[in-house]
Amino acid sequence: MRLVDLRSDTVTMPTAAMREAMYRAEVGDDVYGEDPTVNRLEELGARMTGKEASLFVASGTMGNQLAILAHTQRGDEILCEAESHIFFYEVGGLAVLAGVQAKTLAGHRGILTPEVVKPAIRPQDIHQPRSSLICLENTHNRAGGKCYPVETLAGIYTLAQAHTIPVHMDGARIFNAAARQQVAVEKLTAYADSVMFCLSKGLGAPVGSLLAGSRDFVETCRRYRKMLGGGMRQAGIIAAAGIVALSTMVERLEQDHAHARMLADAVANMGIGFDASDVETNIVVIDTMQSGKTAAELSACFAGQGIKISQFGNHKIRMVTHYGITRDDIQYTIDTMARIIKG
Numbered sequence: 001m002r003l004v005d006l007r008s009d010t011v012t013m014p015t016a017a018m019r020e021a022m023y024r025a026e027v028g029d030d031v032y033g034e035d036p037t038v039n040r041l042e043e044l045g046a047r048m049t050g051k052e053a054s055l056f057v058a059s060g061t062m063g064n065q066l067a068i069l070a071h072t073q074r075g076d077e078i079l080c081e082a083e084s085h086i087f088f089y090e091v092g093g094l095a096v097l098a099g100v101q102a103k104t105l106a107g108h109r110g111i112l113t114p115e116v117v118k119p120a121i122r123p124q125d126i127h128q129p130r131s132s133l134i135c136l137e138n139t140h141n142r143a144g145g146k147c148y149p150v151e152t153l154a155g156i157y158t159l160a161q162a163h164t165i166p167v168h169m170d171g172a173r174i175f176n177a178a179a180r181q182q183v184a185v186e187k188l189t190a191y192a193d194s195v196m197f198c199l200s201k202g203l204g205a206p207v208g209s210l211l212a213g214s215r216d217f218v219e220t221c222r223r224y225r226k227m228l229g230g231g232m233r234q235a236g237i238i239a240a241a242g243i244v245a246l247s248t249m250v251e252r253l254e255q256d257h258a259h260a261r262m263l264a265d266a267v268a269n270m271g272i273g274f275d276a277s278d279v280e281t282n283i284v285v286i287d288t289m290q291s292g293k294t295a296a297e298l299s300a301c302f303a304g305q306g307i308k309i310s311q312f313g314n315h316k317i318r319m320v321t322h323y324g325i326t327r328d329d330i331q332y333t334i335d336t337m338a339r340i341i342k343g
């Protein structure tokens with residue numbers, strides 16, 4: 001049977017060029033700062049995001065958590081979107097590691113605006129926690145891969161600066177946002193003090209994320225990374241694949257977007273109230289209510305046909321396009337879904 005894995009863009013396998021680069025990687029002890037391949041990757045990450053420095057970390061979660069640790073003090077409050085990865089999917093790490101609480105704000109399909117953020121900033125008052133960090137997720141995962149408009153990023157950043165509150169961008173899929181908006185990534189990251197992005201999602205690397213910001217910020221994060229056990233030694237072996245990812249896998253994200261669009265346009269014609277314009281990048285989140293089936297039922301039907309998808313609650317499913325998914329796979333998924341919904 002055909003197998004189509006649309007659960008996530010994390011399921012991508014490394015390319016032949018990545019494996020070759022990993023095999024040949026020049027390595028050293030990165031905790032001593034002596035791994036030339038990690039150093040090259042970190043320089044490249046800094047350059048592409050327009051930041052002074054970047055740090056290679058084990059995962060996106062580690063990158064976000066290090067950023068929160070570095071930007072905040074215990075007892076502070078961070079502002080983040082109610083369905084953000086930092087709040088929803090990081091095992092409560094912000095409370096455990098940084099000792100901060102979250103004030104969650106409802107975005108419009110995941111996207112916050114200065115109007116929503118402004119009233120949430122705490123006044124200086126001995127009774128209240130300090131608002132010490134604003135987190136923005138771009139693209140927004142649970143909202144279905146939504147991008148922040150550049151003006152919105154600029155507006156929030158201006159507001160944050162007026163209150164001297166840093167902005168952290170959870171840019172796990174920032175390259176997808178840049179591809180969609182046809183701008184350089186640094187145009188988007190200019191409106192954040194720090195940014196994390198994943199090498200191991202649409203860019204196809206097997207492991208790792210980068211956390212970029214000022215030189216001071218990155219040095220602080222480097223110490224916290226060591227504290228959390230994330231100081232990796234000959235990490236150039238995996239960093240090598242990250243360099244290939246950034247050099248060869250960025251342009252092709254548009255194909256993933258085209259595939260998601262093809263899927264979205266077809267689902268919009270299935271009479272279940274799906275709006276194709278909600279899909280902007282490589283994530284398709286579908287409300288299943290009008291199909292008369294729960295997410296679990298749909299998921300089981302798909303699985304029976306070799307298609308793997310994610311459940312996002314009782315009546316929501318997510319499908320993610322990525323490297324390794326072909327146009328044919330999408331057609332097969334569309335045909336299968338049409339049959340499931342009719343049957």
Ligand SMILES: *Cc1c(COP(=O)(O)O)cnc(C)c1O
Nearest residue numbers: 059060061062085137141170172
């Ligand atoms: C995947 C993801 C992360 C975390 O990345 P991991 O490498 O899986 O820890 C963080 N934020 C968003 C928006 C993500 O989609």
